[in-house]
Amino acid sequence: MAILVTGESRIAIQGITGREASMVTKHCLAYGTKILAGVTPGKEGQDVEGIPVYDTLKQACQRHNINTSVVFVPPALAYDAVMEAIGNGIKLIVIITERIPRHAVAKFLEAAKEVECTIIGPNSVGILSPTEKIKLGPIGGDKVERCFVPGEVGVISRSGGMTAECSWMVKRAGSGVSTTVSIGGDPLIGTPPKDILTRFENDPQTKACVMWVEPGTTYEDDVADLIKSGGFTKCLIAYVAGRFIEDMPEGTVFGHAASIIERGTGKPSTKIMRLRDAGVHVAENFNDIITILQKVM
Amino acid sequence: MGRVLENVSKEILRENGIATPNFFVVTNEKEAREVASELGYPVVIKALVAVGKRGKTGAVKFAESPEEAERLAKQILSMTLYNFPVEKLLVENKLDITQELYVSITFDYSKQTPVIIASSVGGVDIEEIARTQPDKVIKYYVSPSKGFYQYEAREIWSGLGLKENSLREATGMLWKLYQMFEKYNATILEVNPLAIVADGKAVAAAVLMGIDDDALSRYPELSEKVEMGSDRVWRPLTALEKEVVAVDQADPYRGTARYTEMDGDIGFLCGGGGGSLLVYDTLLRLGGKPANYTEFGGNPTDTKVYGLTKAILSKPGVKSLLVDTNITNNTQTNLVAKGIVRAVQELNIDVKKFPIVVRHPGVNEAEAKEVFAEAGIEYHTDDITMEDAARLIINKMKG
Numbered sequence: 049m050a051i052l053v054t055g056e057s058r059i060a061i062q063g064i065t066g067r068e069a070s071m072v073t074k075h076c077l078a079y080g081t082k083i084l085a086g087v088t089p090g091k092e093g094q095d096v097e098g099i100p101v102y103d104t105l106k107q108a109c110q111r112h113n114i115n116t117s118v119v120f121v122p123p124a125l126a127y128d129a130v131m132e133a134i135g136n137g138i139k140l141i142v143i144i145t146e147r148i149p150r151h152a153v154a155k156f157l158e159a160a161k162e163v164e165c166t167i168i169g170p171n172s173v174g175i176l177s178p179t180e181k182i183k184l185g186p187i188g189g190d191k192v193e194r195c196f197v198p199g200e201v202g203v204i205s206r207s208g209g210m211t212a213e214c215s216w217m218v219k220r221a222g223s224g225v226s227t228t229v230s231i232g233g234d235p236l237i238g239t240p241p242k243d244i245l246t247r248f249e250n251d252p253q254t255k256a257c258v259m260w261v262e263p264g265t266t267y268e269d270d271v272a273d274l275i276k277s278g279g280f281t282k283c284l285i286a287y288v289a290g291r292f293i294e295d296m297p298e299g300t301v302f303g304h305a306a307s308i309i310e311r312g313t314g315k316p317s318t319k320i321m322r323l324r325d326a327g328v329h330v331a332e333n334f335n336d337i338i339t340i341l342q343k344v345m
Numbered sequence: 346m347g348r349v350l351e352n353v354s355k356e357i358l359r360e361n362g363i364a365t366p367n368f369f370v371v372t373n374e375k376e377a378r379e380v381a382s383e384l385g386y387p388v389v390i391k392a393l394v395a396v397g398k399r400g401k402t403g404a405v406k407f408a409e410s411p412e413e414a415e416r417l418a419k420q421i422l423s424m425t426l427y428n429f430p431v432e433k434l435l436v437e438n439k440l441d442i443t444q445e446l447y448v449s450i451t452f453d454y455s456k457q458t459p460v461i462i463a464s465s466v467g468g469v470d471i472e473e474i475a476r477t478q479p480d481k482v483i484k485y486y487v488s489p490s491k492g493f494y495q496y497e498a499r500e501i502w503s504g505l506g507l508k509e510n511s512l513r514e515a516t517g518m519l520w521k522l523y524q525m526f527e528k529y530n531a532t533i534l535e536v537n538p539l540a541i542v543a544d545g546k547a548v549a550a551a552v553l554m555g556i557d558d559d560a561l562s563r564y565p566e567l568s569e570k571v572e573m574g575s576d577r578v579w580r581p582l583t584a585l586e587k588e589v590v591a592v593d594q595a596d597p598y599r600g601t602a603r604y605t606e607m608d609g610d611i612g613f614l615c616g617g618g619g620g621s622l623l624v625y626d627t628l629l630r631l632g633g634k635p636a637n638y639t640e641f642g643g644n645p646t647d648t649k650v651y652g653l654t655k656a657i658l659s660k661p662g663v664k665s666l667l668v669d670t671n672i673t674n675n676t677q678t679n680l681v682a683k684g685i686v687r688a689v690q691e692l693n694i695d696v697k698k699f700p701i702v703v704r705h706p707g708v709n710e711a712e713a714k715e716v717f718a719e720a721g722i723e724y725h726t727d728d729i730t731m732e733d734a735a736r737l738i739i740n741k742m743k744g
């Protein structure tokens with residue numbers, strides 16, 4: 049078992065003929081992920097690594113019964129691509145595209161909520177489950193096994209780059225991951241950590257979770273509330289990065305666009321306090337993730 | 346976010362049918378005196394700096410006469426607001442205000458929708474009003490796909506007790522402001538005070554506007570007027586920072602290089618938005634002091650890495666170099682190696698005396714290993730963690 053992806057996932061790639069998307073498609077296939085179709089308007093009849101390309105997602109859905117889509121479409125066209133996926137009844141949309149204006153993001157997130165469609169990202173590097181051999185997006189690159197081995201730890205990361213590194217820390221601790229989810233570094237994202245944790249709670253394979261936290265947003269308050277209300281009962285280990293930002297002038301952005309402390313909210317120290325108060329193991333040093341995991345697993 | 350200077354935001358408001366005071370932009374006190382006389386007294390003189398809360402800092406003043414205009418202009422021009430020296434002034438005619446209101450439109454990131462905050466008390470700090478007179482403040486969430494209708498604006502102001510002409514005028518302005526918020530992909534649009542003036546009209550007396558960096562390219566007419574990413578600095582860019590911006594912009598589509606000067610002595614070349622936060626925190630925790638903050642990644646060219654490294658190493662007082670990144674998905678480590686080695690050699694740095702530690706696992710690392718070995722630079726991949734690498738540089742500096 050994994051979360052979000054299963055053996056039932058029927059995957060299409062929107063914007064498959066782009067440079068990045070076609071390279072990632074190759075890596076996903078090499079890892080063993082079954083990709084059924086690709087979409088790039090005007091390029092129907094072509095193929096990418098043997099995967100048929102369609103002009104519309106509708107055609108891909110009719111032929112292949114698609115339920116999962118990975119979006120690589122450039123920012124200016126991404127809004128339409130996501131609406132196309134929602135309109136065609138896709139239930140899981142992973143948006144890799146960075147730099148989509150937030151007005152557009154707010155619109156498609158609202159549309160997705162109305163039909164109970166799950167969006168991961170934007171600005172995600174994807175989802176990976178070593179047990180299911182499913183890799184959606186650039187996550188893990190072409191050397192997946194270096195960081196991702198099957199196991200019982202769920203990983204959640206705001207940072208794309210640190211997604212692989214956190215999974216590698218799990219491996220270094222002698223464990224492996226059930227599913228790793230890169231939730232995206234933008235201020236507006238489809239699925240915040242609390243919703244991912246709820247899924248991990250319901251996943252029998254997952255025994256513990258590791259979460260990479262950055263300044264900005266109130267996600268961790270929601271996580272603390274979830275734990276206190278009994279919605280997540282497994283072991284959670286968190287690392288909170290960017291503590292130095294608190295000593296910088298408020299409102300300055302370091303790192304991801306969402307990493308901004310405004311009007312006193314989103315401070316790492318507050319997050320650490322709230323998480324600890326809810327019983328989360330907050331690692332003082334990043335290396336401590338290894339020792340804490342070894343103790344709890 | 347790109348902060349929009351007030352003269353530009355007021356021009357945009359005017360183009361969209363919203364009244365503002367008449368204004369001029371000047372750079373010295375003589376000009377201020379001239380335009381003030383043209384506008385007619387009294388006038389408002391404001392520092393034209395892209396920071397909020399100018400009133401509190403004394404950078405907004407009223408002048409009744411040419412002498413006073415000149416004197417106050419000179420005074421404000423000598424000020425520095427939040428590290429930004431005041432170089433320009435906005436001189437406006439002072440409004441004859443009968444009622445001051447407040448409105449801001451921004452995003453509520455937990456609710457994931459635009460939010461309007463309106464108050465029947467304007468001209469003061471909204472946080473203060475929200476605390477002391479919460480009944481005078483309304484928070485209204487807008488459906489991003491449905492948009493915002495005039496009747497909703499009317500309900501907001503009516504709920505705050507506005508009647509007759511004020512209600513009509515404030516409704517018209519709020520509705521237009523929301524249309525602008527959408528049209529310009531604004532991340533914030535605040536009017537404080539929203540003034541009802543003696544002849545009954547609504548006028549945007551002071552404006553704060555920010556535009557989404559990711560949408561700026563859609564407004565070529567604004568590209569020269571709005572500084573992209575101006576929320577990433579809290580003071581004007583230094584010469585070295587400008588150099589790195591030039592390095593980055595020379596090849597904007599191949600990777601990113603961001604550089605901010607700090608006070609320490611460890612040259613900091615760390616990758617990614619997340620990884621950089623980790624390494625910076627770790628160095629501080631271990632008692633080290635980074636000479637700068639950096640983010641680089643997205644598979645940059647060796648030329649870009651070279652330019653960035655050179656900037657990092659040319660900062661006076663830099664005593665070491667730490668290159669520390671997460672395991673990369675697509676960044677080619679051999680190109681990074683090439684860029685770093687070129688900068689180190691060109692600056693005649695003796696790698697036997699100047700501590701350098703590199704931890705950079707990822708694509709093409711076998712080649713990177715050769716490049717670093719040849720240059721005599723210590724190179725790690727995933728034999729150590731990111732934190733271990735930070736500890737190594739600190740220990741090396743201790744000797």
